[in-house]
Amino acid sequence: MAAPKLYYFDGRGKGAIVRLTLAACGIKFTEELLTEREQIEKWRSDGLLLFSQVPMLEIDGLRLVQTGAIVRYIADKEGLLGSSHEETARINELFEGSRDFMSAFYPAVFVDIKEVLEKASAKSLPRYLPIFDKVLKKNGTGFLVGDSVTLADIGLLEPVLMTIDYYGLEALKDYPSLQEFHKKVTSLPNMAEFLAGPQRRKPNDDVYVSTVKKVIF
Ligand SMILES: N[C@@H](CCC(=O)N[C@@H](CS)C(=O)NCC(=O)O)C(=O)O
Structure with missing residues (x-):
């Protein structure tokens, strides 16, 4: 299989x-x-994008869109959705919370980055960091649910990395469990290798922002 x-x-x-x-x-x-723009128009007219949007992942002979569906497919197959209905529900709940947290950073493509960072620092960071820190502390394993990595941890990693990229490690100073989480998850061998490689992109730069605008608007 490719x-x-x-x-x-x-x-x-x-x-x-x-x-x-x-x-x-x-x-x-x-x-x-x-x-x-011509590329996405061709993908659309060729019927590759069910809702005309990316990301799209070709995997196991499937063509999947909708980010949540894509990552759940992978997580389900690889055993990252817990070992009971209760754990899965908890993982999904935390994953959705981390996507809400992450949505603080998406407007960076449309709005001045300074404005986005001021708003995230005033509202999203104080709202989400203490919650995730508390859940991690209570679970006590360095992961959000159970004692191994799940989709909940992967979901949280992205806004935590964004927070560190934009505000520095200093932003986690009051959250020891999040600091431990960051260290633990970024040191998992597969994750460490990926984060050090070219497929982990830098935070949005002008080229990315202008490409998105040119392709989508
Ligand atoms: N609900 C979708 C939203 C995907 C989405 O908004 N994709 C943007 C790029 S990040 C897009 O393709 N926009 C073009 C459009 O909506 O026509 C998901 O989570 O995957």
Whole structure:
């Protein structure tokens, strides 16, 4: 079976969590980078994108869209959704919370980055960091649920990495369990290898922002 192929921009955005999930499972993947409007128009007219949107992942003979569906497919197959209905529900709940946290950073493509960071620092960081720190402390294993990595941890990793990229490690100073989480998850061998490699993109730069605008608007 061919390696999965991700169709997305050459940047983080919604594709970042798909890449992190594949990486956590040690699944190698290739990418078709979206750089021109004509490309996405062709993918749409060829029927590759069910809702006309990316990310899209070709995996196991499937063509999947909707970020949540994509990562759940991978997580389900690789055993990252817990070992009971209760654990799965908890993992999904925390994963959705981390996506809400992450949504604080998405407007960076449309709005001035300074404005986005001021708002995230005033509202999202004080709202989400204490909650995740508390859940981690209570679970006591360094992971959010159980004693091994799950989709909940992968979901949280992305906004934690964004927070550190934009505000420095200093932003976690009052959250020792989140500091431990960050160290633990980024040191998992598959994750460490991925994060040090070229498929982990840098935070949005002008080239990424102008490409997204050119392709989508
Ligand atoms: N609910 C979808 C949203 C995907 C989405 O908004 N993708 C953007 C790029 S990040 C897109 O393709 N926009 C083009 C459009 O909506 O026509 C998901 O989570 O995957």
